[in-house]
């Protein structure tokens with residue numbers, strides 16, 4: 029089977045997804061742009077096709093919807109693509125007691141269920157061609173339990189561990205798998221949830237183009253987890269070292285002294 033040149037980007041109608049579309053079109057990829065807002069997708073697809081001479085198809089899909097999700101997953105598995113950017117995501121930010129359980133379930137369907145199904149489908153396609161690139165957009169909040177983002181934080185911790193586990197599963201192949209952990213990015217993410225950007229001070233934000241440029245540089249260098257705003261890379265090395273020490277320690281077959289009853 030011949031290798032395609034198609035990059036699929038979910039959540040391409042704004043923010044980080046639109047920035048990936050722009051960059052990948054500039055690199056010559058044909059695009060399949062996925063989101064719910066048809067007008068936004070069509071405007072972007074038309075502009076990128078004109079500017080970069082690539083083909084840009086749009087797919088209007090609600091990835092929380094099981095049949096829309098199944099249709100895209102089936103397509104990825106049947107017609108292997110070159111790249112999948114699993115970017116569509118939502119926050120449902122606010123206390124769970126106020127937002128309610130339905131909002132948490134919707135978030136899980138998009139941030140976890142859709143990302144998982146699309147990853148597995150794309151990887152099935154990649155196995156047919158022997159090559160492909162999967163990029164899963166997590167967040168630095170994967171490391172930050174959050175009173176106003178319990179499910180969001182949990183979902184991004186899932187994305188990080190899921191993606192790192194897939195990297196282990198596929199480490200002996202030519203399939204590239206990257207987790208990207210953005211910090212605060214100036215997009216519609218907060219306003220789409222009825223919040224404003226003042227969640228963080230203005231100085232905390234970078235733009236989506238800078239994020240994507242850094243993420244693609246990380247991918248090109250073979251990085252597996254890319255945290256574009258982590259200026260001191262030594263912090264990541266220290267986390268990884270302590271993680272390895274933790275894992276070696278917890279399989280020691282003994283209970284810590286602090287939990288043993290005092291005689």
Ligand SMILES: NC(=O)c1ccc[n+]([C@@H]2O[C@H](COP(=O)([O-])OP(=O)(O)OC[C@H]3O[C@@H](n4cnc5c(N)ncnc54)[C@H](OP(=O)(O)O)[C@@H]3O)[C@@H](O)[C@H]2O)c1
Pocket residue numbers: 038039040041042043044045062063064065066068089090091092115116117118119138165166167168209210211212213214215216217218220
């Ligand atoms: N902005 C940040 O500070 C930040 C930080 C860390 C991680 N992230 C992550 O980055 C990713 C992109 O977010 P963004 O900042 O670019 O926000 P955004 O501008 O709000 O973009 C979100 C994208 O997801 C799409 N989407 C939302 N619900 C969908 C659904 N049910 N089905 C299909 N598409 C859906 C939206 O398109 P439609 O509304 O047209 O469907 C939109 O294209 C998310 O996974 C987010 O968690 C963002």
